[in-house]
Each structure stands twice: as structure tokens, then as C-alpha cells.
Amino acid sequence: MTMDARSQSQPNFDARILAAIEGLAPAEQRMARFFIDQKQAVLLNSAAQIAELAGASDATVVRTARALGFESLSALRAALLSELTGAPSPGNRLERTLAETDGDAAGILHHVIGTHENALDVLKHPEIAASFARAIDILAGANKRHVFGIGPSGAMADYASLQFNRIGLPTYPLSTSGIALADRLLWLGKGDAVLMMAYAPLYREVEVVLNQAGQHEVPVILISDDLGPLISDKVAEILPIPRGRADHLAMHAGTMVLIEAMIVGLAAHRRDAAFDSLDHLSTLRGSIDKAWSKRGTKRKK
Numbered sequence: 001m002t003m004d005a006r007s008q009s010q011p012n013f014d015a016r017i018l019a020a021i022e023g024l025a026p027a028e029q030r031m032a033r034f035f036i037d038q039k040q041a042v043l044l045n046s047a048a049q050i051a052e053l054a055g056a057s058d059a060t061v062v063r064t065a066r067a068l069g070f071e072s073l074s075a076l077r078a079a080l081l082s083e084l085t086g087a088p089s090p091g092n093r094l095e096r097t098l099a100e101t102d103g104d105a106a107g108i109l110h111h112v113i114g115t116h117e118n119a120l121d122v123l124k125h126p127e128i129a130a131s132f133a134r135a136i137d138i139l140a141g142a143n144k145r146h147v148f149g150i151g152p153s154g155a156m157a158d159y160a161s162l163q164f165n166r167i168g169l170p171t172y173p174l175s176t177s178g179i180a181l182a183d184r185l186l187w188l189g190k191g192d193a194v195l196m197m198a199y200a201p202l203y204r205e206v207e208v209v210l211n212q213a214g215q216h217e218v219p220v221i222l223i224s225d226d227l228g229p230l231i232s233d234k235v236a237e238i239l240p241i242p243r244g245r246a247d248h249l250a251m252h253a254g255t256m257v258l259i260e261a262m263i264v265g266l267a268a269h270r271r272d273a274a275f276d277s278l279d280h281l282s283t284l285r286g287s288i289d290k291a292w293s294k295r296g297t298k299r300k301k
Helices: 003-009 013-023 026-037 039-044 047-054 058-067 073-085 090-099 105-123 126-141 152-166 180-185 204-215 228-234 253-269 271-288 290-294
Strands: 145-148 171-174 193-197 220-223 237-239
Touching: 013 026, 013 073, 026 039, 026 047, 026 058, 039 047, 039 073, 039 228, 047 058, 058 073, 073 228, 105 253, 126 193, 126 220, 126 237, 126 253, 145 152, 145 204, 152 171, 152 193, 152 253, 152 271, 171 180, 180 204, 193 204, 204 220, 204 228, 220 228, 253 271
Parallel strands: 145 171, 145 193, 193 220, 220 237
Antiparallel strands: none
């Protein structure tokens, strides 16, 4: 019986794998547990890349997927993506996160620190560095930048926009949802770039931004841990930054580190313009509060 035929009788992706794992060879058991523990990696990487991350061979990756009842690795990915896009409620996410901790304050702190350390480890991968460099080139070369994010990501979109503007890069936040987003999309035009923070399921606002970007030939840089496979043909670059474990409380420290790296990277890309803009900011502050007139970038000659 294939995995698809059994899907209605098994509650979720993890349970399906665990139900079959005892019948696998040791190498396949290790790979099956990788499928459970590293869902973002499974979704966003090729069989060869998954094998490298898991310390296995390409053949083991594909063989394990088939041994679990899937027709192929692509079929396994499709089942995983289907489950992830049917996202659990925020309450369920929090409940699962709390279940992973010892319940006391110190245990919670260590758990969250560990989650963020895992995200930072992902940021150190060479392929992320290469994607980051391409993203900086796209953002630096654009006439204007637009940063999309709604919900918790909206606050990060506003923050990124403010900081990009401070270093002399005209940037507009696309941080509103519903019909209010239409007004901000009027700013989008040819020669611009979009930095998008978005996650499954595929919201209508995301679809509209992507469609508008496509009409104006505007490149989109996607920051996401799960949406990439759905829209890879509509974006120029994907930065797959995890937000903690799948189906657990979303945590955004990895994304914030990436944004702040972009601020520094863009400033280095157009160093003189960044200093000039910051000096202008200090002058403007000084016209409001005299104490600010003594401050500035104070560039060393």
C-alpha cells in the first residue's frame, strides 16, 4: 500500500514515518529521522544536498523515501508540503513548543537559545552566503526597494525599510494587509526590487505582490522556511532561513540577523552614499534637538 493510500488513516507526516521506521535498515532509519527533524532542509534541497547534510548517499535518500511508501522523493516532499501549508493554529504551535521544554524559566531560555543557534548555523552554510551576495547585488542595484511582510513579519519589514533608508537607499515597506496594500503597490515599478518575507500557506497578498512584480519585471528575493517550493519560478533568489522547528512557535531571530547583515552589506556596497546619508540624518536631528548636532558618522580620513 502506498503512503498516499494510507494518508487518511495516519494523522500526520511524522506518524506515517514512525509507523514504518522499524522495518527499515539502519541507514534508512537515520535518513527517515532526518526527514522528520529537518523538514525545511528536505523541502528546499536536492537529493544530493540532503545526503550531504545528513551524512549519507544520494541513493540512501531516494531509497528511504521509497521504503517509506512514497513513489519518489518528490512525492515525499509533496506530502510534507501539503501538511505544512495546512498550518496548525498558533495555540497548537505554542503547546508543542512548551512540550519541548522543562517548563522552568531556565529550561525555556536554553531551549529558545538552542533554536536560534540552529538558525544561525544555517546562515553559515556556503550556499546561503552565495545567495546572500546575489541578494545584496540585486537590492543595491535597484532604483527603489520594497520590503514585504505582514503579521509579525510586518514589523521586520518596517525595520528593514527604515534602516535601508538611513543608509541612503530609498525603500518602502509593504507591511499592510487587505486592500490597504493596494496603495503601497502603486509605488512598485520597473527597475525596483522586492525583499519578501512570506510563509506557507500562500496568502492572497503574496500572490498579488508576486503578480505585480512579474508585470513590472521586478526581481523578488524571498526569505522563507517553507514557501520556496511553491513560488520558486516567480522569485530571483531564495534565502531559506528556519524559524524554529516545523509546527512549533515561529521564532524570527535568524531572519533579523539576516536583515541586519543586509544593512551592513548594502552600506559596504555603497559606502560613501551610506555615510553621506547618515551625516544628513544627524544634521536633521540637530535641527530638531541641538544635542544631536554634535553627533555624526565622524569618518576617519
